[in-house]
Amino acid sequence: MTDLKRILLVEDNPNDVELTLAAFEEHHLANEVVVVRDGADALDYLFRRGAFADRLAGNPAAVLLDLKLPKVNGLEVLEAVRSEASLHAMPIVVLTSSREEPDLVRCYELGVNAYVVKPVDFGDFIRAVGNLGVFWALINQPPPGSLSS
Amino acid sequence: MAASVETRNLVGSALAVLLVGIAFAAVFRFMDQTQASAESRSKVNAALQTLERGISQLKDAETGQRGFLLTGRPEYLAPYETGRSQAAATLEAFTNAEGARQLPPQDLADLRSLTRAKFDELADTLRLAKAGRRDEALALVASGRGLQAMDGIRALHDKLAAALMASRNLEEERMKASRQHAKHALLILGGLGLLGIAFTAFSMQRDMRLRNASERALAASEAKFRALADHAPVGIFEMELDGHRPYINETLCAFAGLSFEEGSTQGFRHRIHPEDLDRVLAHWNQVRTTGLPALLEYRYVLPGGGIRWVESRAAVVPGPDGHAHSFVGIVVDQTERRQSEEALEAANKELEAFAYSVSHDLRAPLRHIDGFVGLLRRTLGPDAGERAQHQLSVISAAARQMGELIDDLLTFSRMGRAEVHKATFDLGALARRVIEELAPDTEGRDIEWRIGDLPVIQGDQALLRLVLSNLIGNALKFTRGRTPARIRISAERRDGAIAIAIADNGAGFDMRYADKLFGVFQRLHRQDEFEGTGIGLANVARIIHKHGGAVAAEGAVGEGATFTFTLPAPEAA
Numbered sequence: 001m002t003d004l005k006r007i008l009l010v011e012d013n014p015n016d017v018e019l020t021l022a023a024f025e026e027h028h029l030a031n032e033v034v035v036v037r038d039g040a041d042a043l044d045y046l047f048r049r050g051a052f053a054d055r056l057a058g059n060p061a062a063v064l065l066d067l068k069l070p071k072v073n074g075l076e077v078l079e080a081v082r083s084e085a086s087l088h089a090m091p092i093v094v095l096t097s098s099r100e101e102p103d104l105v106r107c108y109e110l111g112v113n114a115y116v117v118k119p120v121d122f123g124d125f126i127r128a129v130g131n132l133g134v135f136w137a138l139i140n141q142p143p144p145g146s147l148s149s
Numbered sequence: 150m151a152a153s154v155e156t157r158n159l160v161g162s163a164l165a166v167l168l169v170g171i172a173f174a175a176v177f178r179f180m181d182q183t184q185a186s187a188e189s190r191s192k193v194n195a196a197l198q199t200l201e202r203g204i205s206q207l208k209d210a211e212t213g214q215r216g217f218l219l220t221g222r223p224e225y226l227a228p229y230e231t232g233r234s235q236a237a238a239t240l241e242a243f244t245n246a247e248g249a250r251q252l253p254p255q256d257l258a259d260l261r262s263l264t265r266a267k268f269d270e271l272a273d274t275l276r277l278a279k280a281g282r283r284d285e286a287l288a289l290v291a292s293g294r295g296l297q298a299m300d301g302i303r304a305l306h307d308k309l310a311a312a313l314m315a316s317r318n319l320e321e322e323r324m325k326a327s328r329q330h331a332k333h334a335l336l337i338l339g340g341l342g343l344l345g346i347a348f349t350a351f352s353m354q355r356d357m358r359l360r361n362a363s364e365r366a367l368a369a370s371e372a373k374f375r376a377l378a379d380h381a382p383v384g385i386f387e388m389e390l391d392g393h394r395p396y397i398n399e400t401l402c403a404f405a406g407l408s409f410e411e412g413s414t415q416g417f418r419h420r421i422h423p424e425d426l427d428r429v430l431a432h433w434n435q436v437r438t439t440g441l442p443a444l445l446e447y448r449y450v451l452p453g454g455g456i457r458w459v460e461s462r463a464a465v466v467p468g469p470d471g472h473a474h475s476f477v478g479i480v481v482d483q484t485e486r487r488q489s490e491e492a493l494e495a496a497n498k499e500l501e502a503f504a505y506s507v508s509h510d511l512r513a514p515l516r517h518i519d520g521f522v523g524l525l526r527r528t529l530g531p532d533a534g535e536r537a538q539h540q541l542s543v544i545s546a547a548a549r550q551m552g553e554l555i556d557d558l559l560t561f562s563r564m565g566r567a568e569v570h571k572a573t574f575d576l577g578a579l580a581r582r583v584i585e586e587l588a589p590d591t592e593g594r595d596i597e598w599r600i601g602d603l604p605v606i607q608g609d610q611a612l613l614r615l616v617l618s619n620l621i622g623n624a625l626k627f628t629r630g631r632t633p634a635r636i637r638i639s640a641e642r643r644d645g646a647i648a649i650a651i652a653d654n655g656a657g658f659d660m661r662y663a664d665k666l667f668g669v670f671q672r673l674h675r676q677d678e679f680e681g682t683g684i685g686l687a688n689v690a691r692i693i694h695k696h697g698g699a700v701a702a703e704g705a706v707g708e709g710a711t712f713t714f715t716l717p718a719p720e721a722a
Contacts, residue, residue, distance in 0.1 A: 125516065
């Protein structure tokens, strides 16, 4: 599966990480997911610095970004990424518990590619997150310079 | 149209002066006449005296002649000579006198010729006597030639003297009449003039008294309003365009933490918050250039360092020449309002933060419960017993129910803060759209819809859509099991408002609990009868109240329910 592309999951809650990975497993996508647990790590990964200074070059095919994160929150990550030329075109999907309108407005202002509210219902959750993984990792054609595994 | 007091006084005094003037002119004229009459009288008198003297001198000359004729003594000749020359001169003077001009010229000519005849007779007798022919002289005397002349002279004298005396009397009469006229003119015209002057003076004085009274009334009124302004709970000022303040009240000074003395002498600029000063000055400039009234909020820094928020409303007023002359304005203390606004804003922010936190943090554990129940089901697979499956289902349902409650609660909380954006739209069209959206709940059911004429209304379409969705959704929910279900939507005008009713033939409710219907989390049915969170009607009530309307419900157990809400009628287009 050489055309599988890497997805960066930014999620602080281990339960959510487990559920998300479970959803990806259904579609055999779990191996392609890199998980970071806060906004600061996410930026380190994307900017290839700190603990991630030595990672392979190239951007993930998509970033699944929670909004409520320790240290640097999702909106701040979004802002930093969108103001960096090399990351400007990278697809970012906000995956969050809330549909507070101010968050929605701000995210789209900052150029988010999709905004998904995590469904409470397990079946709905598995379907929604699974579809996301399939779309961004398999169906969507990422911008040039994306990382392939 | 009444002439003004000024005009009346002017005309009155002019008339009075004119009358007095005429009186004086008349008096002068009558005095002139008197004077002329007096002069004429004295001339006539003089002429009369001259005549008498002339006659007397003539007699002297005759006496001299008689004496010489009788005695022959020459000393009688001297009186004769003197009398003769004097009488000649005097009588000549008389005939030429001004006072004698009115006499008939013929009489004067007769006087002259008679006088001459007398003198000739006298001269003839004396010449005979001197020549010693005394008898002839006496005979000449006896001839009566001289006597005849003398008689003629006497008769003429009497006639002329009588004429002169008559003339003198006439002039005296005239004098008397002129004096009388002068007196009358003075009395009547002068009196009228004086009356006029007195009237004018009285009128002017009354006018002045009235003016003084109105000035006093004005001063009293001014004092009254000044007292009111001084003690008003708002600052009041007048400021001329050059910055001079002809009036400020004490309250304004107190707002800036100044005494009245300080406010009057130092002005207020040094008390304006430095951050606001540019804005305040720009504002004054704008009011000055546009001449339009304007509002401004700014701060004063008080001596203790405290802040006072004030709102100033100022307008330009024109001076007597019609051009912008000064600002007048009032200044209202807004410190309390500002503080409560800030407190409200802070409370709102906190509430928002709370709601944000709730929506993120409370939902995550629920998702995890349901998620891990799902994973557990997979782990157990078909080996799980029926009992375990049931228990897992209960956990799952409870979590989802909690999720719905949180969603509804957040919606309700948002509704409290939502602003109403009013627009005019067709309520009927909105109702039909809502019914279409509820199609999943109507599928396979026998429902009789009766939708009356719904009006065009004014309101927030998104919020009122929620109202209809809730009420129609409820009607569908509570008619479940009715065949057919009957749902009627109607509208009517009621006391200047529009009342919209949604009636069904469903489960209904007990009117005893009607007041609980619109409360948050209040339910009249068990969850296993009709599902719900008890938020829907609370939301409906909130939205309708925000629109200035009211909600009501009527029903009976098993006989259906009617929910009514009112909206203010749209303003006439």
